[in-house]
Amino acid sequence: MSVSRRGFLAVAGGAGALLALAACGQAAPAPAAPGAGSSAGSSSAAPAGPWTFTDDRGKKIDLPRRPARVVAQVGSAAALWDFGVRPIAIFGPHRLKSGERDPQVGNVDITKVTGLGNVWDEFNVEQYISLQPELLVSSMYVKGTLWYVPEKSKDTIEQVAPTAGIMLTGQSATQVIEKYAELARSLGADLDAPEVSSARTRFEAANGELKKISETGLKVLMMSGGPDTMWVVNPPEYPDIKHLTETGLDVVTPDKVDDGGFFQSLSWENADKYDADVILYDSRTQALKLEEMMKKPTFAKLPAVRAGHVYPWRAEAPFSYQGYADYLEELVANLKKAGEAS
CATH class of the missing domain: 3.40.50.1980 (Nitrogenase molybdenum iron protein domain)
Known part of the structure; x- marks a missing residue:
């Protein structure tokens, strides 16, 4: 067994133990990001009814209620934020070495979200699990591969919460915007809001x-x-x-x-x-x-x-x-x- 394979099993095994704790209700409460308040979730409280969304992998996600605790790659987070959805955590380039905001994060208030990783192949799986996410969103350049979700921990990450992928390659900007608008609406965003x-x-x-x-x-x-x-x-x-x-x-x-x-x-x-x-x-x-x-x-x-x-x-x-x-x-x-x- 190769070192890389052994390393993957070590990561997956450790995260699997945390998953087991979470499933038994023993996981620690999700910590609030610096400056985060009760509005850190999506734009409105999740209703009791079922929620469904089909992503660009053709994957249909069915949940008993609309997800409120959304985690997103910075590009996805920036799009959803402009439509009125407030992710609780982000991953991907969002903070420069100077400490200032990376332009890629758009209008996301990085003081009100948890950062799970700032560079390629960096994703804090343990912290992600502790946040008790209900949906992860990322774009895709290659169908089926979520941007900035590390290959080494992908399987574990996808066990924690459903994932939604929005395809970029081969699409026009208008098509991508419309798909994010569709997702944002399903998450409770008001697409007729004055700013939109x-x-x-x-x-x-x-x-x-x-x-x-x-x-x-x-x-x-x-x-x-x-x-x-x-x-x-x-x-x-x-x-x-x-x-x-x-x-x-x-x-x-x-x-x-x-x-x-x-x-x-x-x-x-x-x-x-x-x-x-x-x-x-x-x-x-x-x-x-x-x-x-x-x-x-x-x-x-x-x-x-x-x-x-x-x-x-x-x-x-x-x-x-x-x-x-x-x-x-x-x-x-x-x-x-x-x-x-x-």
Whole structure:
């Protein structure tokens, strides 16, 4: 038996003991997150009636009552939060090294939720069990694989509470937003609340502006940078980029993609492989910063870079009307600047 296999059994065995205690009613009461109050659950108290939801794995979840104690990966938490659902705990990047909020967490108040993990492969299973969750929600890039749920403890985590997966790959942003809206409504959110309705109106208006810009023929390259590599992303694989192309925006599609289909890897010496009027760069914390990319000679000489038409790509905007209204309004403003200068 391999060391990794032995390690997995050790983790699963320890968590299994905790599960047994919880099943016997001997688990410790769920600790409140710093600053958390009685409103830390979903947007309203769970009713006595049954609850059902079918996720993007085709998995139908049937529960005797609507779950109130929801745990979510930060991207899912950010979407649900904007619709009015308040998870009790989150996992995935939510706090920067400086202690400030990670942009990926959206509008979630991280002082009122428990953090179960902040980096890849980090998930505090024992703490998760102690919270007595009723539902775990995460997105999926690969069908059946919940984002940021560690493979080593997946089986144990899925024994604790039902899980719901929302598919990202191959979907447009609108489809993903609608799925999160469906889930939020089932969890008690009011989709006609003023803040949701206002955000939907902004989202639709920004879409209209984007369609007008698309008619000008601007060509856009979307990419992410690493120390030795420039990744040109493949539009059909990303919900936000698929949304942009469906509005008519001309986004570069690489002529060859790496295994997995998400992007094409280029050395920085080949950064000039594709022509573009505008470059949108990955602004996430793990990606190379613009000032570092500017030190790459080939990148710095690109026409779009020399013209100053380089803008952030908010690669993990929350899949809510509010998140995408913010994302598209910023993008429209930047593309208008590029269009006026060309």
